Amino acid sequence: MTAEYQVHGAVAVITLNNPPVNGMGLETRTAAVKGIQQALADDAVKAIVITGAGKAFSGGADIKEFNTPKALAEPSLHTFIATAESSTKPVVAAIHTVCMGGGLELSLGCHYRVAMPGAQIALPEVKLGLLPGAGGTQRLPRVLGLEPALNMIVSGNPVASEKLPALFDEIFAADADLLTSAVAFAEKIADVRPLPKVRDRKVDYPNHEAFLQFSRNTVKAMAGPFPAPLECVETVAASVTMKFEDGMKFERERFLHLIQTTESKALRHAFFAERVASKVPDVPADTPVRPIKSAAIIGAGTMGGGIAMNFLNAGIPVKLLETRQEALDKGIATIRKNYENTLKKGKLTQEKLDQRMGLLSSTLAYEDIGQADIVVEAVFEEMGVKEAVFRKLDEVMKPGAILATNTSTLDVDQIAAFTQRPQDVIGTHFFSPANVMKLLEIVRGKATGKDVLATALALSKKLKKTGVVSGVCDGFIGNRMIEQYSRQAGFLLEEGALPEQVDKAAEKFGFAMGPFRMGDLAGNDIGWAIRKRRYVEKPEISYSKTADLLCEMGRYGQKTGAGWYDYKAGDRKAYPNEDVNAMIVKHSADLGITRRKISDEEIVERLVYSLVNEGALILEEGIALRASDIDMVYLTGYGFPLYRGGPMFYADTVGLPNVLLAINKYAKGHQGGAWKPAPLLSKLAADGKGFNG
Numbered sequence: 001m002t003a004e005y006q007v008h009g010a011v012a013v014i015t016l017n018n019p020p021v022n023g024m025g026l027e028t029r030t031a032a033v034k035g036i037q038q039a040l041a042d043d044a045v046k047a048i049v050i051t052g053a054g055k056a057f058s059g060g061a062d063i064k065e066f067n068t069p070k071a072l073a074e075p076s077l078h079t080f081i082a083t084a085e086s087s088t089k090p091v092v093a094a095i096h097t098v099c100m101g102g103g104l105e106l107s108l109g110c111h112y113r114v115a116m117p118g119a120q121i122a123l124p125e126v127k128l129g130l131l132p133g134a135g136g137t138q139r140l141p142r143v144l145g146l147e148p149a150l151n152m153i154v155s156g157n158p159v160a161s162e163k164l165p166a167l168f169d170e171i172f173a174a175d176a177d178l179l180t181s182a183v184a185f186a187e188k189i190a191d192v193r194p195l196p197k198v199r200d201r202k203v204d205y206p207n208h209e210a211f212l213q214f215s216r217n218t219v220k221a222m223a224g225p226f227p228a229p230l231e232c233v234e235t236v237a238a239s240v241t242m243k244f245e246d247g248m249k250f251e252r253e254r255f256l257h258l259i260q261t262t263e264s265k266a267l268r269h270a271f272f273a274e275r276v277a278s279k280v281p282d283v284p285a286d287t288p289v290r291p292i293k294s295a296a297i298i299g300a301g302t303m304g305g306g307i308a309m310n311f312l313n314a315g316i317p318v319k320l321l322e323t324r325q326e327a328l329d330k331g332i333a334t335i336r337k338n339y340e341n342t343l344k345k346g347k348l349t350q351e352k353l354d355q356r357m358g359l360l361s362s363t364l365a366y367e368d369i370g371q372a373d374i375v376v377e378a379v380f381e382e383m384g385v386k387e388a389v390f391r392k393l394d395e396v397m398k399p400g401a402i403l404a405t406n407t408s409t410l411d412v413d414q415i416a417a418f419t420q421r422p423q424d425v426i427g428t429h430f431f432s433p434a435n436v437m438k439l440l441e442i443v444r445g446k447a448t449g450k451d452v453l454a455t456a457l458a459l460s461k462k463l464k465k466t467g468v469v470s471g472v473c474d475g476f477i478g479n480r481m482i483e484q485y486s487r488q489a490g491f492l493l494e495e496g497a498l499p500e501q502v503d504k505a506a507e508k509f510g511f512a513m514g515p516f517r518m519g520d521l522a523g524n525d526i527g528w529a530i531r532k533r534r535y536v537e538k539p540e541i542s543y544s545k546t547a548d549l550l551c552e553m554g555r556y557g558q559k560t561g562a563g564w565y566d567y568k569a570g571d572r573k574a575y576p577n578e579d580v581n582a583m584i585v586k587h588s589a590d591l592g593i594t595r596r597k598i599s600d601e602e603i604v605e606r607l608v609y610s611l612v613n614e615g616a617l618i619l620e621e622g623i624a625l626r627a628s629d630i631d632m633v634y635l636t637g638y639g640f641p642l643y644r645g646g647p648m649f650y651a652d653t654v655g656l657p658n659v660l661l662a663i664n665k666y667a668k669g670h671q672g673g674a675w676k677p678a679p680l681l682s683k684l685a686a687d688g689k690g691f692n693g
């Protein structure tokens, strides 16, 4: 049963019941339309109320149905709405908690709308690369007026019901019972005729063309590569310039166009990928979690300070531990400075700043942190230092405390083995700047307890992070892949490209930053240190020496004012440097390479496919649970363009046989040994499948 039918006196109540958010899938639509027909056939029924069970009126069309035959099967959402609108008995939408997308569009087709205060009202389709496709662009402006409707549709942001009085015939008191109140309302209006229909209203906006042109210009400038926002403007414009029926037809046409675009598919992929990432097959949703009411952080450096801010922002008290008072003072001063900058930008109040800083304390003694529910270690990236810290934590932390490490490359299992409680040890790999970046790689050691993993996943939500689970391997998901990307970037320099060309090509593809600008931001010395370790541990892996030569010139990146590029104080712009470019050209000559012109297409393919190929290995080894987790890592941690859906999704859109073809071609070129097609990639390509099915 996906919609229930009950009669309360002279009022029929149809309750959408399709958990979790009453998405209007085929079964729900069918049952609801049947309900309306049943009410119309029953002479004792004078009015109809439509409401939603559980935690939503409706979250809209069932997104899982999109691009499946069910989406278009009758009764469609249009038919459902038209059935409500053309009902000869009044239909009242009784709204609570969430009323979004097709849910709001349904309510606009009803004759009346009543609501509880605090209900989240939105047409969020634009966030999925779509526009409201069931009359929202035509009916909302007729109710709210052109400008407020356009703002809601283009932004997709929710507005509380009480802030939209024009939308509702009645907003009940916060303590009212929705169903009782809605039935009473329906009884009151049962005999009123003619039945009010939104479609009969006109959108009145003097000089609408000037406003619409202004909106087009603004939205175009902000939408970047996404076509949906501008399409939203055009369809809303039709509510003024066209007759209702023509506007509806136009809306339909544009919706059907958008739903086929890669941009929309990528956004929908990201929507589900984000939600599925928190699900781990052998850790059921009802796994008990440990309470996290206090935290300790070891190391108040770059990462420790940022990690502390996440806890403070979530209202969790933090104790910072360092080896020296000066390091503590510096760390705390940086945290305060960050908050003060946010205050200056008007994004934080003084009161909140004081509250957050009030939750922060510090110590030099391990005994002071023993009672914390979680401790996150963010000390130097050296196994010896980690060992000393974890042995100490094992001594002082209360039983049941979670011991987390922020290591970016070291073996979490080895770290866990320094303690007598490896089940309590987990990796929480934050990304820099930790107070800003959404990604949290949660590294599951071989002994990590299921409740510890479940707690870390729940914590990531509390800290407003996207938690993605990774198994233990060098670099986990994100950094293991980026290493291949960086290797290709280096080889491209040896063969004929310069940093500026590589960065520009990557940025044109949509990366927030090309590999060399990213290196300058992160610090080239970090990669250098990792490579030095690799030269000893894994001599079989080849790297371009160009980046080492750069570091030997003392050019570590933005922090030294010079890296692949030059930087000027107070200006983050990257200025190409002649000496660096000469060094690159000379290095090619030293290697006996005749530099060639490399196309942007080749640059992008080599950068992106190196990610894809390593991603396929990671998937095959079970380090990532699913391809979409890898995409989430790249979308939230590495500036991969959202409209391309992540590297694995992107590979699917290109077609895996094409990816394989290109990889095999590059395997015959310079440093071709870096390319060994992942068996999973070859298999999926041969089977005509994609990473995401």
Ligand code: 3HC
Binding pocket: 020, 021, 023, 024, 059, 060, 061, 062, 063, 064, 077, 098, 100, 101, 102, 103, 105, 124, 125, 128, 131, 132, 133, 134, 136, 272, 275, 276
């Ligand atoms: N269809 C199908 N499933 C949906 C859904 C929808 N419209 N909206 C949410 N869900 C599912 C989620 O996938 C998730 O499933 P899971 O438990 O299996 O992982 C579950 O509902 C809960 O979602 P959240 O974790 O996001 O729960 P919240 O309580 O934080 O948020 C929400 C609820 C505000 C409804 C949020 O999920 C949301 O913003 N959903 C998207 C709503 C939307 O975009 N609607 C427009 C759909 S397109 C449309 O209507 C087209 C029409 O114009 C023709």
Ligand code: NAI
Binding pocket: 298, 299, 300, 301, 302, 303, 304, 321, 322, 323, 327, 377, 378, 379, 380, 381, 382, 385, 388, 389, 406, 407, 408, 409, 429, 430, 431, 432, 522
């Ligand atoms: P950092 O050098 O900025 O800070 C480390 C801090 O730890 C210093 O303040 C130091 O005084 C303190 N420290 C060292 N030994 C200690 C000990 N025994 N007890 C207490 N404090 C001690 O280093 P950063 O960049 O913050 O890195 C910390 C960890 O986070 C490393 O494991 C690193 O690999 C990881 N990481 C770093 C990222 C980055 O971009 N910087 C990104 C993700 C993870």
